[in-house]
Amino acid sequence: MKITLPALVLALALAGCRSGHSSGRLPPPPDPMQELRGDPSVEGDLEMLHTRPSDSSRGRVLRFDLRNKSSSALRFAWSVEWHDRAGKLLPGSARAWTLTTLEAGATSAIEIPMPFPDVTRWRLRAVRPG
Numbered sequence: 001m002k003i004t005l006p007a008l009v010l011a012l013a014l015a016g017c018r019s020g021h022s023s024g025r026l027p028p029p030p031d032p033m034q035e036l037r038g039d040p041s042v043e044g045d046l047e048m049l050h051t052r053p054s055d056s057s058r059g060r061v062l063r064f065d066l067r068n069k070s071s072s073a074l075r076f077a078w079s080v081e082w083h084d085r086a087g088k089l090l091p092g093s094a095r096a097w098t099l100t101t102l103e104a105g106a107t108s109a110i111e112i113p114m115p116f117p118d119v120t121r122w123r124l125r126a127v128r129p130g
Contacts, residue, residue: 027077027097027127035089036081038125045070046078046126049107053114060114062122068102075101076126080112083121090116099129 051064068074077097082090095115102108 027129036079036125037127039076039127042074042076042126042128043124045074046076046124048124053119056111058113060117060119061111062114063109063111065107066100066102066110066124067107068104071104073101073103075099075129077129078124078126081123081125082114082116082119083123084116084118085120087121090119097127 045068047067047069049065049067051062053060053062055061062080066078077099079095079097084090100108
């Protein structure tokens, strides 16, 4: 099979166009020993409401409502960092990203296990997928 130069250029151009788009995949798993890097433009559109630690049949959990404050749908991945009383990041705190879509003004109820008994602070981190 003979490939012509124009066909090769077209194939490379199409591949380049595809690679510039967000794939919608989750970011790689967070390094549990380092603070997460969030995306301020995504985090600025999100609001944690009615945040409350409580006990459940599975142990301590953090419950909150996550609201999209923006006027358009928001697709993002989020994780929670856990901190001790002094504000120090607890090693191994951020374990996974959760892919979520919230419509404009929508709220979603979240419940996440609290992985350490000495957790007193937490921080929601969010990024664009892919």
